[in-house]
Amino acid sequence: MSDDNFNYLLRKVTPLIQKQDTCMRKSISAEQRLVATLRFLATGRSLEDLKFSTAISPQALLGVLIPETCHAIIQVLKGKYFRFPTSSEDWQFISSQFEEMWNFPNCGGAIDGRHVRINPPHHSGSLYYNYKGFFSIIIIAIINANCEFIMVDVGKNGKFSDGTVIEQTHFYEKLKEKQLKLPENDETKEGLNFAFVTDEAFSLQDHILRPYSQEALTKERKVFNYRLARARRVAENAFGLLANRFRIFRTTINLSPHKIELVVMACCLLHNFLRRSNTDEYSPISLLDREVTEDATFIPGDWRTESAGLVSLQYMEAQKPEASAKLNRLKYLEYFNGPGAVEWQDAMALNDYSIEYETFDV
Structure with missing residues (x-):
């Protein structure tokens, strides 16, 4: 700072x-x-x-x-x-940044989550004890194309299933009830569903895209997985920066859950503040994951050289998605392998680095 x-x-x-x-x-x-x-x-x-x-x-x-x-x-x-979009125009502005910076149209953000280690409150029993063997509360966040948080939900206890914790958020409730004012298909590129990109911890839905399983991957599916991973990388970088710059996340926080929520929200807001006003010092390019498209190489950010402070949510068991959700993902696949193709995607999609992110089972 x-x-x-x-x-x-x-x-x-x-x-x-x-x-x-x-x-x-x-x-x-x-x-x-x-x-x-x-x-x-x-x-x-x-x-x-x-x-x-x-x-x-x-x-x-x-x-x-x-x-x-x-x-x-x-x-x-x-x-x-820290302003959550409240209109179709706000969402379209965010999606324009994703398309310009990450070649992914109609994207409202990358959804991701992490466990924050805590000392449990007295007499809380196993309420905060998670399947990974420690006590935690969970952060669910949406990140924009500039690696900034636009929504943070914190406070769910670690005992929640990683795959279903998003369903307990106000964001998900409004998404299911169609109250987010997302752009309609006649306002989106190629008439595709406006969508959020995720990893394997979340289920495939009409407005939530996750990658294809690593089993029986075709060339086209590998391209889709790469393009999705490229957009979702903003979430990896945001949480990586957060844990790198705010070392409180590399400890077991010894505060009450309510005070931990204040700490987490303050850190996320300071992250956004410094990303905009002090970018070169707070987040130099060497800290971030990046790629060299000319020779199809991936360069891990320096934040990856340290042990993880914020623990990722675990892969969720496959839930059979609705036919409309699978069709929407197929349409994106066809777009990325057709009119939306970029010249370097085939080489990058065949690189092993993408598998580091995508070990999916749906």
């Missing part, structure tokens, strides 16, 4: 977090509060450790200061840096 970014953020949050001095003691300044919170999020250091560099007691950090400041960050940034 640059000095200008910090000073901008400090000016915004100061009215919300500044406390008055009393006759008994001097209050902790807004700058101290913001510095301590950002250091906690960025380093993942323990509160006991932070007390030496911030001169603030762990009790104040844990119980009051960090959650309050995270809440303030959310309040001041959400209007400008």
Whole structure:
């Protein structure tokens, strides 16, 4: 974060977090509060450790200061840096970016999810215990073409099935009830369904595209899987950057679930803020997955060199999709192998790197 970014953020949050001095003691300044919170999020250091560099007691950090400041960050940034589309025009703007940057038309975003490690609340039993053997809450997010979060749902306990957790979100409810105001087919390219791209953790639906199974892949299906993986890479990069820059996600977070939700949302908003205002320092190109189309090579981002902080959702058992969903995916396959083909796709689709992402079973 640059000095200008910090000073901008400090000016915004100061009215919300500044406390008055009393006759008994001097209050902790807004700058101290913001510095301590950002250091906690960025380093993942323990509160006991932070007390030496911030001169603030762990009790104040844990119980009051960090959650309050995270809440303030959310309040001041959400209007400008976290806006969910509310009209067909908004969705079309997002899809135009996907088509321009990733050659994928009619795309409203990449859906992905992660487990966040937590210390479970007292007397919660196995409520937050997931099948991978640790306690967690789940993030479900939609990411745009610029690797920015446009929707984040956090707080579902880790015991939920990965494949069905999206069905518990407000987004999914509105999608099923057709209340998202997605573009109609007469407004989309080639009359295809407006869609969201996903990996193997989610089911194939009319407006949700997932790849074909690795079994019995034809050349055309490999091309489709590659084109889908290329668009979905924004989600991999977004979560990779998040865990790389906010080291709190590489620890087991020792806060109550409600406070963890504040921490996660603050980190996602800071991610969007820094992606737009401090791109070169926050997310240099070397950190991101990228490809060289001239010689059909894939270059993993530097965030992949470290152990995962945010754990991916697991492959979901195959659920038989409706015929309309399968037909919609087939139409996209025909488009990518026909009028929507790009010159490098055949070579890239045959490269093994795509299999790293796509181990599907539907």
